[in-house]
Amino acid sequence: MEKHEKKPESPFRPFGDYRWEEVPLLAYKEEGAAPFKAITRQVLFANPELHCEMRYFEVAPGGYSTLERHQHTHGVMILRGQADVLLGNEVRPVKTFDLVHIPPMTWHQFRTTGTEPMGFLCMVNALRDKPQLPTEDELKALKSNPAIAAFLG
Amino acid sequence: MEKHEKKPESPFRPFGDYRWEEVPLLAYKEEGAAPFKAITRQVLFANPELHCEMRYFEVAPGGYSTLERHQHTHGVMILRGQADVLLGNEVRPVKTFDLVHIPPMTWHQFRTTGTEPMGFLCMVNALRDKPQLPTEDELKALKSNPAIAAFLG
Numbered sequence: 272m273e274k275h276e277k278k279p280e281s282p283f284r285p286f287g288d289y290r291w292e293e294v295p296l297l298a299y300k301e302e303g304a305a306p307f308k309a310i311t312r313q314v315l316f317a318n319p320e321l322h323c324e325m326r327y328f329e330v331a332p333g334g335y336s337t338l339e340r341h342q343h344t345h346g347v348m349i350l351r352g353q354a355d356v357l358l359g360n361e362v363r364p365v366k367t368f369d370l371v372h373i374p375p376m377t378w379h380q381f382r383t384t385g386t387e388p389m390g391f392l393c394m395v396n397a398l399r400d401k402p403q404l405p406t407e408d409e410l411k412a413l414k415s416n417p418a419i420a421a422f423l424g
Numbered sequence: 425m426e427k428h429e430k431k432p433e434s435p436f437r438p439f440g441d442y443r444w445e446e447v448p449l450l451a452y453k454e455e456g457a458a459p460f461k462a463i464t465r466q467v468l469f470a471n472p473e474l475h476c477e478m479r480y481f482e483v484a485p486g487g488y489s490t491l492e493r494h495q496h497t498h499g500v501m502i503l504r505g506q507a508d509v510l511l512g513n514e515v516r517p518v519k520t521f522d523l524v525h526i527p528p529m530t531w532h533q534f535r536t537t538g539t540e541p542m543g544f545l546c547m548v549n550a551l552r553d554k555p556q557l558p559t560e561d562e563l564k565a566l567k568s569n570p571a572i573a574a575f576l577g
Binding site: 282283284285286291294315316318320321322323325343344346348350356358363365366367368369370371372373374375392394396397 | 435436437438439444468469471473474475476478496497499501503509511516518519520521522523524525526527528545547548549550
């Protein structure tokens, strides 16, 4: 009988069309876990020796990430396209290679703008708390800011 | 007397021409600490709440990083240009958005190829050991591989 050995993972993962060799394309989150639209996830680095992970999220035109907050922070770099970002009490446009730091317990959401997909790198601690979703009251408070009301639609 | 207050650091750091707003351009390493050529460093994320840092290194045409190894690992993404990478006992070409994982205690060096600068993101643990340089004997052993001898020139 043939012995099936796991092919050792290569340290080189070449890029092509916003996919990386040997990196699976995953769902953004568990279906129904939280509101989001048209996002995929690829885990680029998640190594036991590294204390953070690097993920790549891609949002189709018209798509958005979950509006959420959590204790852990994100280091984000836009890799392609453009978006509006809600961060705390502010809405800002971002484009390719811009950086965004998401501080602890700060509401945040990405919404694509334009007709191209928007992709971003997200560096995050390997050990982290679960995201929280806004309550009705928290959503109402957010929407008292006209810019955020317009952003959330 | 006027009170000088530190301007709060913005969570948004817009990109322009491979610089980021409020991110200083630094020397790659202390002068004379190790052999390298034509590199700059920008620290994109180094936050007490994040267990890793994200740095951007840019190597001018003809430049190279230090040949070194260490216990800590690197998660690297090429952001612009192309290079040859020495990793362990292998030399491989890499180009924009390719990924390279540098495992523990593995000799590595980046050398630009082509006429454009080569820039890369490097994710690394905030707490890490110091790099080691090769001894004469280790360098000799590396150069017993003709591809590596050619790479090191």
